[in-house]
Amino acid sequence: MHQTRRTFLCSLGVTGSAFVLLPGCGTTTYLGVGTVHPDALSGDANAADGNASDGTDASSSSFVFHLSDAAFADLQTVGGMVALDLTALKLLLIRTADDHVTAFSRLCPHAEADLGPAQEGSYSAATNTLTCNLHNSKFDGAGACTSGPAMGKSLKSYPVTFNAGTGVGQILLK
DSSP states (O other), X not given: OOOOHHHHHHHHOSOOOOOOOOTTSXXXXXXXXXXXXXXXXXXXXXXXXXXXXXXXXXXXXXXXXXXXXXXXXXXXXXXOEEEEEETTEEEEEEEEETTEEEEEXXXXXXXXOBOSTTTTEEEETTTTEEEETTTXXXXXXXXXXXXXXXXXXBOOEEOEEEETTTTEEEEEOO
């Protein structure tokens, strides 16, 4: 039986745990697999087998994640946070709604405290507020500081495309 690349990748599931990203090389990297077909983001179940496209985006670097991967399990529920280290970037992913994931720089602009869930950060889904517990700066859903010593500063945000149906998201790193 002839197996397409799409069928093969789907049969693997997402069991890899290697984090690989080469910023500036214009690649979309998928945990432990390599590249992912863009149709996984659109949810098109009848998409081409992937032979026409390898999932890369030559215009910018991006990172693709899947909620079924253990590293992203906390994003399966609204209010979940995941700290992600990508070469020189420290990111914080937050599931802010059933169909939305945000990505911010993980470093507070006041004193560069790490806002990761195991560090100085906490997130309230009820108020959509991220708090730096080091000096109590609070950031809204857009990353703007609303109170505390980081007032007037914002967390750097990164655009995220997320498909709740497939559990696949893509962070644009440029």
